Amino acid sequence: MTMKLTVLDHPLVDHKLTVLRDKNTPSSLFRRLVSELVTLEAYEATRDLAVEDVPVETPVAPTVGKRIAGPRPLIVPILRAGLGMLDGMTSLLPTAEVGFLGMKRDESTLDIITYANRLPDDLSGRQCFLLDPMLATGGTLVAAIHYLHERGAKTITSLNIIAAPEGIKRLRETVDPSIDFHVLTCALDDHLNEQAYIVPGLGDAGDRLYGVV
Numbered sequence: 001m002t003m004k005l006t007v008l009d010h011p012l013v014d015h016k017l018t019v020l021r022d023k024n025t026p027s028s029l030f031r032r033l034v035s036e037l038v039t040l041e042a043y044e045a046t047r048d049l050a051v052e053d054v055p056v057e058t059p060v061a062p063t064v065g066k067r068i069a070g071p072r073p074l075i076v077p078i079l080r081a082g083l084g085m086l087d088g089m090t091s092l093l094p095t096a097e098v099g100f101l102g103m104k105r106d107e108s109t110l111d112i113i114t115y116a117n118r119l120p121d122d123l124s125g126r127q128c129f130l131l132d133p134m135l136a137t138g139g140t141l142v143a144a145i146h147y148l149h150e151r152g153a154k155t156i157t158s159l160n161i162i163a164a165p166e167g168i169k170r171l172r173e174t175v176d177p178s179i180d181f182h183v184l185t186c187a188l189d190d191h192l193n194e195q196a197y198i199v200p201g202l203g204d205a206g207d208r209l210y211g212v213v
């Protein structure tokens with residue numbers, strides 16, 4: 001078993017997600033809710049972050065605390081919609097480095113095209129966090145996971161807002177079984193429609209984040 005799946009189960013997540021799904025929710029509120037959901041998700045996603053002991057002096061006595069161990073964790077939003085998740089993630093993990101991966105689906109062939117890459121070549125020892133709100137067919141995430149793994153990533157964790165069962169199945173069947181990775185989502189929805197939109201979903205996350213109509 002290479003894939004760990006976590007579907008968040010929390011009243012705050014459910015409430016915020018319902019407002020997010022509403023087609024009448026404006027972009028400004030949509031962006032804020034995405035940030036808040038990611039921050040809640042990030043708390044779970046960083047549970048296994050490596051830490052090291054560090055001496056600290058309180059006003060009362062010296063003691064030993066913990067701090068996030070190096071090398072710095074790497075946050076990788078997948079452009080464009082993943083960018084909407086970046087603030088929520090960095091607010092909880094401000095010392096992380098941020099890289100970018102531009103991947104999109106060719107709407108006619110449904111193939112994944114990598115059109116931008118601003119990541120360190122060597123990811124040895126790096127704990128990597130991929131951000132992409134909609135895990136639909138899973139094609140983008142499969143490509144991104146293989147990409148990070150080939151460059152030596154130590155751990156790969158994907159934060160999503162909504163996932164489709166078809167995408168989860170594809171990850172299980174297509175990602176190289178030697179790769180361990182963790183997928184978190186705020187909801188696991190019903191299915192994909194013929195246009196590969198998640199049902200009930202929330203529509204096109206990029207358009208709703210950035211106000212394209």
Ligand code: URA
Binds near residue numbers: 134198205
């Ligand atoms: N991407 C989106 O933005 N929405 C979906 O429902 C599926 C993929």
